[in-house]
Amino acid sequence: CCCRRRRAGAAPSLLGSPERCPAMEKGEGGAREPGAGIPRVDPYGFERPEDFDYVAYEEFFSRYLVILTRRAIKWSKLLKGNNGIQKSLKVKRYIRKGIPNEHRALIWMIVSGAQANMEQNPGYYNKLLEGEKSDTLVEAIKTDMNRTFPDNVQFRKTADPCLQQTLYNVLVAYGHHNKTVGYCQGMNFIAGYLILITKNEEESFWLLDALIGRILPDYYSPAMMGLKTDQEVLGDLVRKKVPAVAELLDRHGVMWTLIVSRWFICLFIDILPVETVLRIWDCLFYEGSKIIFRVALALIKQHQAFILEATNLPDICDKFKQITRGTFVTECHTFMQKIFTEPGSLSMATVNKLRETCRAKLVAQGSTNNI
Template sequence: MADISSLPKRSTIGKELPSLDTCGATAGEEAKETPDIRLKAASEDSPGTRTSTQLALPAVENGLAPPSPRVTISTQSSPGTLSRSSSQAYSVQAPDEDDDCYHVRATYARLDHEGVPGDGYEEGIERTRTRVVSSYSMNDGKEQTVSDLSEKEVQVLRSLDRYGSLEFSSAAHHDARLALLPASPLRRDLSRVKLSSRSAPASPPEVRAPPQLRKLPKDKENERIDKWDRMMRVSTRDNGGNIAAWTFDERKGRKLRSRLYKGVPDRWRGAAWWSVIEGVAHGLGRLSSRPAADHLQRRYFELVDQPSTFDIQIDLDVPRTITGHVLFHTRYGLGQRSLFHVLHCFSLHCSECGYVQGMGPIAATFLCYLQPERAYSCMVRLHDDFHMHSVFQPGFPGLLENLFVQERIMERMLPDVYSSFGKNMISSTAYATKWYITLFANVVPFQTQLRIWDAFLYEGPDLMVVMAASILWALRADYLASPDATFETILSLLSSYFVPEDENLLMTWIRHTLDDKKLREDMTRWRSEWTTLVERGESARALL
């Protein structure tokens, strides 16, 4: 099952809230002053003090890009003194809130106000687990503008790929082995195969380095961008006239699915995901029966200041979530703070699900393209409309349902793999849990994950089952169904980080499989059968 750390009831962390220095601190620094911020109620402003923060934001493409970490700070306050506007979000501890949970929440809120030096190119320092305490000084009332790029910033920016991944750390980012997902089996559509009897190597050749990004020819890429330019239409604008949401041109609706499978141009991905998730593309008529997007975004800002018993565990997981991406590289940087807030709010959305580790990579992926309040809204949509509630529930009933459907496909179409797994006592939960809980984040290259999500947000949960089947199909004949395959070789292979030899061929195979109406009907029937088995208490014997 999923590797989910238990939430500690109490830690040994002290009870004093640190004063954080915007100019940075080291773990060995002594505090000149340690103000007890919890004693400062929101209404207790000191007369004559003023603290303000402005975010100097670049132009937002399509109205949906996350804000830049560039910060301009202007302040006139004494060290250790916070104004009402900056302290009201975290200066009051909830009556039943654990001290350590409050410390975590207050630290993130304060760093939202102060910012973090070196955001995006420095590692940053740990504050919540070590209770680093430093002097609080804001340049004695002088205005500080972070504008000129340092040599290190330039070096990091030059090392980024087009998606924001740090290329110099990408190799170290993957703990699992890299395995090639061969293209030749994917040239044949899913169909029932004969039992295999030939010997083969235990696993495919190991990939020695992360794959190079697939780059379309410039004219082809521009052609796709132009098509999306013509297909997207402004849906709503805010009071300032800025674009708030997009929709799809109804005349080009029949081309939407095809274009999603071909991959959304990165500049349009945030707008496309938001529009598809909100049901505009489907015309499903679900908007009347669920909270409006504006309501969910307002709800995000309400929940940010409420206590959560999961804050300590979320804080532990945030710094190890896709740290190879520049947005999440710096401890307590803009990306990590946004990720904490989204997960904090989402842990309060459903008391039954709370928080599990698989939520982190999903929220982080949304934050690469959407503002935090919209990322939270998308998480709620996945929970409510894409059956992720049952995947995140204790016991992971939705995960087991997906595995049941996957095994029925294996039993019908890949009987040799199904037989090999039974002979070697391979449980589907042993290798596929991470696939479904994280929606294939950190299982395939980031650009491949984005392509999968482009189609998943349109197709729904069945696509993830077919994606799992594509891995088994591609590795079937030569490795998984080989008479030489063993428990160790199969699990080692299926725990790999999969690098598709041909990403376009993979997406075409998935699309053709989901085009099979008979298979889609069977998948729906198998889900109903699983529900019946659960009601009868017979589900435990239904899986490998």
């Protein structure tokens, strides 16, 4: 598939609009407060939390900017080639090292198959919007509109344009496209992230379809069997790769659904920092759902000693919340390197074999009710 070039004049960056870098700016008189070079609202429109460590982030970003610039130059050369984006070890390596944000929507569309589906179904998205609507579906989606990213300035009713209407359209269209799923909480956050990156309703719809229909099948269906299965798969992987943590959870009767259901159903949104989530999604669209296991395993393995300090159920839950914060997850480039080294070998074939076993076990137990 040939590539469409987007915003050719945009400055190379992995971010939507680059953070101001301390090395590039000085306050009046040459002196300024540490951390003053980082805006209160991030490049995607999210307000930084009150306890945000501006100084530590500025130190990280001054290093990361060098990587961003280097990656952007390499991607520009790749996209100028005659072959477009075709699956190869080189493209896989480039994606693991991060897609520049000005090319992110394009690459996601191509490698996920969403671009091909959109081109094969011209006008389909608009037909869904023009068709008869289910009152139940519409009501469920409307209820979640104001709950979707209240900390993002682009989703507020005062924003111009306000992305709530775009989000509503994508979710309503998808609910009528995939009637088995309809609408499920969690889909609003995923669609919201897609809209922030693509800035395009129809592309967001087809990417949502790639995620829900192909990459994460049965995660959002009424019985959520795909989600339940993958939680059990993670449990099996932890038993093999981090057995002490698995034993701790078993000893205290902690089920994996209590720990990771939000990680998986929201694809780490509101769990990990925005840029880290987007770097994970770069790989998810290209390599498939094994990436979410790599992320979970890296978090657990990296913090094994800390988790093992827990002495009861509330303590275990608190430890798992804490491991999704701090320098390890904020420094997204190092974090992404870790997810491909810490867990060791993990193929889709291994994941699918475990899925078969875990799914059969759940079916035998009669686990088809909603979580």
